[in-house]
Amino acid sequence: MQEIVTISVSQRANHLTTQFFNTQEQNLYNTDPAKSLDTTTFLNPSVDKISKTVSYYPRLLLWDAKNGNGSLGKYQYIPDTQDFHSTDPNDNISLANQHPLVHTHNRIERSKYQNALDNSEELPELTKENTKYWSDYNRLIYQPYTFNNLTNWYHDPETPNLPDFRGLMTQRFINLEQGVAEWDAQKNDFMDENLRVALEQCDTLEGFNLVTDMDSAWGSFTTSLLQELKDEIPKSSIFSWGFFEPDHLTSSKPKIDNKYQLKNVIENSLKLISESDLFFPIYSDNNLTNWELAGQTCRLYDTVNSVLSQRDPNKRKSMNYLTNCITDGENKRNVVTSMVESNNYYNYSYVSKVAPYDKRNNNQKDYYEFSYCNIQRGLKEMPKEEDEQQTKNKDSFRNLETVEFQPSETIPSKFRKTTYYSIKLSTTEKGRDMFKYWNEYVQKYFRYNDNREELKEELGTLVSTYEHGWYSDSDSGDDL
Template structure:
């Protein structure tokens, strides 16, 4: 078995991973499925009842209350927590259980969908209104071994990407350095000793890791620190990193310093991206569309995430494409070009880099491309094509996407990152006047830009605000 562990750092990316594992659960119902479930799910055999249950090979990070109504020990046998009905108050529980009850925050009511799953009754239809939390519609059980919580940061309902320090509405998780130090100082040892190594012990032969994180806020620094330590722990493992990007002043064509928030977003994005690209085998810059609520966004993004991961879980070895093989196909033997800047399905553009303006007449050369055919009749005829099984969307996927089971995913490494890095290099040169890492950032951005350049450009005289 060649297993894949997925690590998610942020409330947004937890929605995406939830949709993915829901689709994995859907395939368990298909006895003729071409998917090997053990790649992404850990089978647990009960020899007495002769049944098998499946747990996600996943580690999710969120702020306090970001898990919604889901308790870390809700579906385990521990007696450390009491889960009463929604109309029970903490003072009522004391007389019933004889234990001390501590209420740390107002309880979040369980969703109708989860209640229906727990009681084995028909599930209600889902929408953006009843799927505010990823746990509202999670079908597989994420328990204490899967969940990780930021101790001092609370979920911010108004801005899920920026948790609130101690719920004081004064300091938010919106800075690269804050996130970097948070993981390095408070979580690094425990995460590896208690969580990641436990997942690794459940694998026979790990083929790779998915890391999903936002890059515009504190989660970017948090995941950068985490990935650096993972690389130290597992230097040879293949890591696919999914960086989720919000719009910024550059993508919107506004003045860089139009607001302090937009400038900070760009600073976070630059530092996070450089760190994640350096430590990853492949980097996917995903666009976080602000017009899409999290549930809809996750369902749509799952089409891309599921397609790429499906290649690694084909039951038949001759049809399987491991992470290592896929990396070789996408990079065409040039591992330093590891940013997949073209990400398209059926007219949907998932790439954030396609939103960045070109920089001084870039030729937009395509260095390599790969097509993933899902459930289509035509065969894979060359090294630039992979054929995989049809998508089996869960009932939690938005209705307008459920009928799309056969489709082509187009991936490519192009010259587009050169535009991004040259814009960022000019910005650092002009605006990072007193930052201690200014010269280091300029050097790294220039090096990366040259990696994706075709030909020679006279572009070092730029310093204009864009």
């Protein structure tokens, strides 16, 4: 058995991982071995020998701002016999034989969905109005070590993806330095305690899924975390999933004017790209709430991870296998620039939304494809001729099969109607457009940054890595 631990950093990331683990819970009720997944890859089974029951807990570590957990208390579901000291008023348990509770903020009311879930009542319909927090609809019980919170930054329901400094409404969690400072203040407790507990519950760790935001201080917090993780467990595989909000390089414009946005994106992305086996840049549609975006993105995220948790050993693939499929041995070309779902031709990748850099590529079809991996969900029996043709295909190892999508009912209905589909992941020349724009931005606006030359060199290397064919000297990217 090989386990994968998820580290989710930010409110938006926590919505996605909540939807994913809700779907994992849904799989527990599937009794057909041919259509179910190995739940122990992402869930930790805890056996009660007395009652002869098994409980499943996510292999998950969450980071959020203070109050970002909503009504969910850190110790809310542990037995009353546990002895602890809580500062969270949402820890609604018996006070018998406990230390006094210290309330540090007003209680956040539990959602009707959670109340109905706990009381085994009919579940109310979820909408974007009653899913402000990821804890409004999470279905699994999380262990206390799962929860981690920033020290000085508080969740703001009106701007959920940018925590506020001490609730004073004077600063937002945007600057790179803020993320680094927060990580430095908490890294010892996280690495020595919570991460250690999560790893001790794994028999054979395969790797990590790291999910975060790229446009704010969450990104620099995550890059600092990732560096420590690589130093601590250097041989583990890491897939990084970053949410990118619209910016001036994309067709859709940002809702909030953030002068640090592209600077943050460039520096955070380069660090995650260099330290990860695969980097998935996810486009965050600003017309969707976090709950809706998580429901949409879960179709992609669950598809990739379902390949890693197949029961059938002939169909189950490792993280290293997927990495080799998509990079084709070129480790520096590890950005998944295209992630297309077949049934609606939607491309999840932020890179696909970036405008063409020059006139050579005005059509997405013109971009050269370096390598790809196609994942078919719920593959129906193919005609014999087609099956034989696929077997003869020299790239048949890139065509993977997995079980039908089994979405949780917490996913918005419009994103769970289709359960048979395929997703094509590929690295294409489109990445060059993004890196060319970034290189140009660094040359113009990083003139007084100490790491300017280092960034230019790194971006220049990436531009060359994602080039195919001949380009004119006029497009050399010299200083402006």
